[in-house]
Amino acid sequence: MVVPTVVLAALPQSRVQILDGGMGVLLPKLGMPKDPILWSARALVEEKYHPIVVQAHRAFIDAGATAIIANNYGVIPGYLRKANLEAEAPRLAALAGQLAREAAGPKGGGVLVIGSLPPLIDSYRVDLVMPEAEAVSWYAMLARAMAPFVDLFVCETMSCPAEAASALKGLKEGDPDGKAWVCFAVDSEGKCRDGTPFNVAVRQLSASSHVSGVGVNCCIPEAVELAVATLDTDPQASAFASSVERVVYANSYPKEHNEGMKFSTETLDDEDVRKDLTAEHYAESAKKWANRSTLPFTFVGGCCGILPHHIKLVTACLKPK
Numbered sequence: 001m002v003v004p005t006v007v008l009a010a011l012p013q014s015r016v017q018i019l020d021g022g023m024g025v026l027l028p029k030l031g032m033p034k035d036p037i038l039w040s041a042r043a044l045v046e047e048k049y050h051p052i053v054v055q056a057h058r059a060f061i062d063a064g065a066t067a068i069i070a071n072n073y074g075v076i077p078g079y080l081r082k083a084n085l086e087a088e089a090p091r092l093a094a095l096a097g098q099l100a101r102e103a104a105g106p107k108g109g110g111v112l113v114i115g116s117l118p119p120l121i122d123s124y125r126v127d128l129v130m131p132e133a134e135a136v137s138w139y140a141m142l143a144r145a146m147a148p149f150v151d152l153f154v155c156e157t158m159s160c161p162a163e164a165a166s167a168l169k170g171l172k173e174g175d176p177d178g179k180a181w182v183c184f185a186v187d188s189e190g191k192c193r194d195g196t197p198f199n200v201a202v203r204q205l206s207a208s209s210h211v212s213g214v215g216v217n218c219c220i221p222e223a224v225e226l227a228v229a230t231l232d233t234d235p236q237a238s239a240f241a242s243s244v245e246r247v248v249y250a251n252s253y254p255k256e257h258n259e260g261m262k263f264s265t266e267t268l269d270d271e272d273v274r275k276d277l278t279a280e281h282y283a284e285s286a287k288k289w290a291n292r293s294t295l296p297f298t299f300v301g302g303c304c305g306i307l308p309h310h311i312k313l314v315t316a317c318l319k320p321k
C-alpha cells in the first residue's frame with residue numbers, strides 16, 4: 001500500500017525512531033586494538049573482545065537507540081581474505097547477530113536488531129563492487145547466518161544501485177521472508193558513487209517486495225538534504241519512499257573522505273573525525289531530517305564517528321520527554 005506523503009508529513013514527531021551510531025570508531029575507544037586489516041571484525045575474531053561489542057551496543061541503547069546494527073560490517077571477503085579467515089565468515093556473522101541480540105534483549109522486546117549487508121570488498125569503492133553471482137552467494141550466506149538473531153537487515157553504505165540489487169538478491173535467497181532497508185553512501189553532492197541520482201536509485205528499489213526502508217548512510221550530514229530533495233521532484237520515487245521507512249545515519253568523516261574514490265580504508269585513520277561536527281551540530285541536522293515537510297525521516301542515527309554522546313543529544317531533541 002502506498003501511503004500518501006501528506007499523511008506521513010502530518011504525523012507527530014514521535015514517529016521517528018532512534019538508530020545507533022558507528023561501532024568502528026567506538027570499539028577501539030573501549031579497548032579493541034586498532035586493526036587496519038580486520039577493522040571492527042577484530043572484536044568478533046578474538047573472544048576476549050566480545051564483551052566490548054555488547055558494551056558498545058548497550059552504550060547506544062542507553063543513549064536512546066531503539067534500533068541497533070549488528071557488528072558484522074567487517075565480516076566481508078575483502079577483509080577476511082587478508083587474514084585467511086574467509087571460511088569463518090558464517091560463524092562470525094552469526095556471532096555478531098548473537099552479541100547484538102544479547103545487548104538488545106529478546107525479539108519483540110522494544111529494541112530492533114538489524115543485520116548488516118555491507119559492501120563486500122571495500123566501502124565507497126564503486127570500482128570494486130563484486131561481480132553479481134559471487135556477491136549474491138556472499139549476501140545469501142550473511143542473511144542465512146544472521147536471520148535467527150535479527151529483526152531485519154540493512155543493505156548499507158551501498159555505492160550504487162547494482163551493489164544494492166546484489167544484496168537484495170542474496171537476502172531473498174538466504175532469508176526468503178526477510179526485509180531490508182537499503183541505504184546509499186552518497187557523495188558530497190548527494191549522488192550514488194557511480195553518479196546515479198538518489199531518486200533514480202530509490203525508484204529502482206520499488207520493484208522489490210523485500211525493501212522496507214530507503215535512505216542514506218555514511219555520508220557527510222550536509223549531503224543528506226541534497227540526496228533526499230531529489231525525491232520531491234520524482235513522483236514515483238517519492239510515492240515509494242513514502243510507503244516505507246526513511247532512514248538516515250550520516251558520518252563524521254572529513255569531506256575529502258566522502259568524495260569520489262579518494263577514500264580508501266588503506267589510508268584511513270578511523271578516528272580522524274571532524275572536530276567541527278559536535279553533538280550539537282549533529283543533533284541540529286537530525287532535527288531537520290526528522291521534521292522535513294515532505295518525506296520526513298523515520299529512523300535517524302549515526303554512522304562512522306557518531307558516538308553515544310551524539311545519539312544521546314539526538315534522542316533528547318527528537319524524543320523530548
Ligand SMILES: [Zn+2]
Nearest residue numbers: 218251303304
Ligand atoms: Zn560509516
